[in-house]
Structures are given as C-alpha cells and as structure tokens.
Amino acid sequence: MQVDSVAAIPLSFPLEDGRAFGHxxxxxxTRSAMLVRVETTTGEVGYGEALAPPQTTATAVEEVLAPMVEGASPYEVETLTERTHQEAYNLGGGPILQSAVSAVDIALWDLIGKATGEPIYRLLGGQQTEAVTPYASTMYITEWGEDPAEPIERAVEEGFTAAKLKIGRSVEDDVERVATARELLGDDAHLMVDYNGNYRLKQAIQSANALEPYDLTWIEEPVPPEDYTGLRKLTDRVDVPVATGESHFGRFDYKRLIADHGVDIIQPDLGRAGGFSESRFLAKWATTENVAVYPHVWNGAVGVAAALQFAASLPSYPHNENVPEPLLFEFDRSQNPLRDELLDAPLDPTGGSLAVPQGPGLGVSVNEDAVERFRTE
Incomplete structure (x- = not known):
C-alpha cells in the first residue's frame, strides 16, 4: 500500500452578521478548517484535519508535505515529524507546517486503521474504551452580549455533567460567570475555566484565588502560552491544576512544560501538535513526569474524531480503580457546521456520554458532498 495522492481542502463557514463570538x-x-484527503494506489482514502488558517496550511501541505509522502507507505507515518525538521529545517518547528503535518499524520493513521481493521486508539495501545465523558465548551464572549446563564442552561438540558467557560476579562467578571455556572450545573459537576492567556501573572493568581470556592477541575491558559516562567510560577502558587497546550506546536514547545513541570495538565490539539504520532510521544513523555493529558478539541468533524481516538488511547497512570477519574473530553457547543455536517453519522455528545467509534481508522465516514459544500478556494 503506497500513497498515490495528497489533497489539501480548505473549508470555511461565515457566521451571520452580529453573531461573532470568542474569548x-x-x-x-468565521469557522474554518483544513482537511487533507490521502488516497493510496489501491483506492483507500484517509482523512485528516488541521486547526490553522486553511489556505496557508493547504499551501504547506501541497508544497512541502505532499512530495515527502506521495509514493511512500502510510506505515512510515511516525517519521514524518522528524523528516520535516530535517528536510525543511528552516520551517519544521513553525505552527503552520506543524499543523499541516498534523493533518497528514491523522490521514495516514486513518489509512493504517482501515488496512488493519482496527480503530486508531487500539493501534496506539489503548485499552478497550466504549465512551468518554464530554464537557460542554461554552459560555463564550459574544458580540451580541449573550446572558452567561443561557449556554449553561442549554448544556444542562442536553445532559452534560461537565463544562468549561470563557473568562479572563476581570476578576469580578470571572467570579460572576463561574458562580452562575456552578449554581446551574450543581456541586458535583466538573467545571473548568479558560482565560485564553489574557492575564499577567499576578492577575491570574488573584483570579485563581477568587475562584477557589467554586471547586474548579482546572484553569486553562491563565497567562500567555509563551510565558513559560509565569506558568511555572502560577502552578507552584495555586492549588487548582493549571492546564495549557492548544497554542503549543510539538515536542520542542512542550519540552519546558513537561520537563520543568510548568503545568499540571498538557492539552495537545491533534490538529496542531503533530497528529497522532507526535501527540502519542508527548503523552508518553508526560507520563514520565506525572503530568496529566487531556486533548484540546475545537476542531471540525474529522479533528474531533481524531481527538476522540487519541483520548481513548491515553493511560490512567498513576491512577487505578481505587482513584476513579472520568475521561473528560472537550466538545464545543458553538455553531459549527464543519463539525456537525461533515460526517454521515455526526458525533453526539449529549446525555452525558460520548461513544468512541469502534470502526477502523477514525471510525467515521466523511460526507464528501458536504465537504464540497464548504470548500473554499
């Protein structure tokens, strides 16, 4: 089995006027994604996705990665990251090329899974996993000034038992938003917050201390991702676990986070951190330092499916059945047809449980008509 062609497919969906949202x-x-479609000489097709500017990332796939992969066996996938650092050493650690590598890597693993008849999480060494616990990624900062209670009320109605909110505008606003969520979710729900790196160190410490009564499972990106010193100081000074990773790209970015215990939790995004191959490397490395791993997931359908397979492969070390810990999995609740309409059978996170596809590869079927509907040139 050899790779015959690698196609990069930019996707885009503009939101309605007045409906912009974020953090x-x-x-x-606009919602966007970049798909990669890899086809073998015998007609098998694998899909991957990058979470990055779609047109720019597509160019990186076409100009740098396609020549490396075409004619090769998909089983050579785990050499791809090293090859980019060797053969494109001026670009190998950059976010665009690393995101492009991620998409190609995912597609090649999808092909391997289809060739072997196994879901990717089993190929990565994961134990049999039927489902994970989804948490609603919600309460965004909105252009239209949405009442913070409304998205949490919807999440509760949909059966979510965990949620993550956007904060980071002021300590007072942080407390108001978290208090609202905790009241609506109840005392037993897992509750996380995401600052998106909008605070300096002392602001982050003040906020973390003010939020201590609300029993947070973790705080995410409290300071900018490039502020490694600030992350380390914050992790040492607050009791709540500190997480980061969505804006880090591969092993060299993660080196200081893991080796120096800069955070308690790393969050590789499968569409940015190097796909399955690099993320598996990071997860095993994190285990050696007793750092937890929860993937960041804010992707389209293929990226969500990849993250789900990766999450199902993660070990629970050092915990066993005596320390039960749910396998928490992020599921964005904002409008995104690139997530909801690209699969023949969309993933359903409602009801408090999200099934892990057990079919070969990613375990999902991509609707190519839908792909063409959102394709942009």
Whole structure:
C-alpha cells in the first residue's frame, strides 16, 4: 500500500452578521478548517484535519508535505515529524507546517486503521474504551452580549455533567460567570475555566484565588502560552491544576512544560501538535513526569474524531480503580457546521456520554458532498 495522492481542502463557514463570538482576546466571525484527503494506489482514502488558517496550511501541505509522502507507505507515518525538521529545517518547528503535518499524520493513521481493521486508539495501545465523558465548551464572549446563564442552561438540558467557560476579562467578571455556572450545573459537576492567556501573572493568581470556592477541575491558559516562567510560577502558587497546550506546536514547545513541570495538565490539539504520532510521544513523555493529558478539541468533524481516538488511547497512570477519574473530553457547543455536517453519522455528545467509534481508522465516514459544500478556494 503506497500513497498515490495528497489533497489539501480548505473549508470555511461565515457566521451571520452580529453573531461573532470568542474569548477574552477577541471574537471571530468565521469557522474554518483544513482537511487533507490521502488516497493510496489501491483506492483507500484517509482523512485528516488541521486547526490553522486553511489556505496557508493547504499551501504547506501541497508544497512541502505532499512530495515527502506521495509514493511512500502510510506505515512510515511516525517519521514524518522528524523528516520535516530535517528536510525543511528552516520551517519544521513553525505552527503552520506543524499543523499541516498534523493533518497528514491523522490521514495516514486513518489509512493504517482501515488496512488493519482496527480503530486508531487500539493501534496506539489503548485499552478497550466504549465512551468518554464530554464537557460542554461554552459560555463564550459574544458580540451580541449573550446572558452567561443561557449556554449553561442549554448544556444542562442536553445532559452534560461537565463544562468549561470563557473568562479572563476581570476578576469580578470571572467570579460572576463561574458562580452562575456552578449554581446551574450543581456541586458535583466538573467545571473548568479558560482565560485564553489574557492575564499577567499576578492577575491570574488573584483570579485563581477568587475562584477557589467554586471547586474548579482546572484553569486553562491563565497567562500567555509563551510565558513559560509565569506558568511555572502560577502552578507552584495555586492549588487548582493549571492546564495549557492548544497554542503549543510539538515536542520542542512542550519540552519546558513537561520537563520543568510548568503545568499540571498538557492539552495537545491533534490538529496542531503533530497528529497522532507526535501527540502519542508527548503523552508518553508526560507520563514520565506525572503530568496529566487531556486533548484540546475545537476542531471540525474529522479533528474531533481524531481527538476522540487519541483520548481513548491515553493511560490512567498513576491512577487505578481505587482513584476513579472520568475521561473528560472537550466538545464545543458553538455553531459549527464543519463539525456537525461533515460526517454521515455526526458525533453526539449529549446525555452525558460520548461513544468512541469502534470502526477502523477514525471510525467515521466523511460526507464528501458536504465537504464540497464548504470548500473554499
């Protein structure tokens, strides 16, 4: 089995006027993704996805990665990251090329899974996993000034038992939003917050301390992702676990986070951190330092499916059945047809449980008509 062709497919969906949303650093008015479609000489097809500017990332796939992969076996996938650092060493660690590598890597693993008849999480060494616990990623900062209670009320109605909210505009606003969510979700729900790196160190400490009564499961990106010193100081000074990773790209970015215990939790995004191959490397490395791993997931349908397979492969080390810990999985609740309409059978996170596809590869079927509907040139 050899790769015959690699196609990069930029996707885009503009939101309605006045419906932009986002986080403390700003709002967005378009959902986008970049798919990679890899076909073998015998006609098998694998899909991957990057979470990055679609047109620019597509160019990186076409100009740098396609020549490396075409004619090769999909089983050579785990050499792809190293090859980019060797053969495109001026670009190998950059976010665009790393995101492009992620999409190609996912597609190649999808092909391997289809060739072997196994879901990817089993190929990665994961134990039999039927489902994960989804948490609603919600309460965004909106252009239209949405009442913060409304998205949490919807999440509760949909059966979510965990949620993550956007905060980071002021300590007072943080407390108001978290208090609202905790009251609506109840005392037993897992509750996380995401600052999107909008605070300096002392602001983040003040906020974390003010939120301590609300029993947060973790705080995410409290300071900018490039502020490694601030992350380390914050992790040492607050009791709530500190998480980051969505804006880090591969092993060299993660080196200081893991080796120096800069955070308690790393959050590789499968569409940015290097796909399955690099994320598996990061997860095993994190285990050696007793750092937890929960993937960041804010992707389209293929990216969500990839993250779900990765999450199902993660070990519970050092915990066993005596320390039960749910396998929490992020599921964005904002409008995104690139997530909801690209699969023949969309993933359903409602009801408090999200099934892990057991079919070969990613375990999902991509609707190619829908792909063409959202394709942009």
């Amino acid at each position: 403390a650093r700003g709002v967005m008015d």
